[in-house]
Amino acid sequence: MPKAKVDREQAEVRGRRAETIAAWWLRLQGWRILARRVRIVGGEVDLIARRGRTVAFVEVKQRRSEQTAAWALDEYRLRRVAVAAERLASRFARTGDIVRIDAIFIVPRTLPRHLPNVWHG
Template sequence: MDRIIRGRKAHRAGHLAEYVALIHLMLKGYRILGFRLKTPRGEIDILAQKGRRLAVVEVKSRRTPQEAYETVSATQQARLWQAGLALQAKKPQLQSFDLNIDLYILAPGHWPQHRINAFEAPPF
């Protein structure tokens, strides 16, 4: 039973972190194009655009910023790139934008961090 309760708390905390990121990105001038998007390649927490940047934003909430960064495995990074590229291929209006994978980090006792272009594109 404790495991179920912890899981629910983590799920709610994750959703709260996504909403914080969403609001912060809008305040920074980003236009939100999608939220919790399901794609055949994986889920995109936030899809945002600012200028010529198209950002696939992964939101992580952990005990420390470093822990949040380290939880995004190379496999997950590749999935994020593939999901973003698949969306661009499917939607002609997105094809002219420069795709980036950003990381939005929330950790207790730290200011929220928006790491722009946090991960290099993997060689496919």
């Protein structure tokens, strides 16, 4: 099997593991997971979660350090989440809900870091 394909598959497994960790972290904080890995034309969302009247479209980043995770959360990726959130909001949010885009960093040997409302575009 070509190395690039193996690398992509390993990255996929790591990404799914990070999303599972992030989903459990959110659950421990009182969130309910509404959907995982939602893809639509123009964007995708790793997790969609609700707590009370807030619906969060969550981008999950797993890296070796928080700094590299923050660098991986660039405007391009956030814009894709924003496009997906805009198109999916009517499916997951109700009238009067607060809809926002959050991020969660998964870094080895540390608790997940949840960053609320990271997109203001």
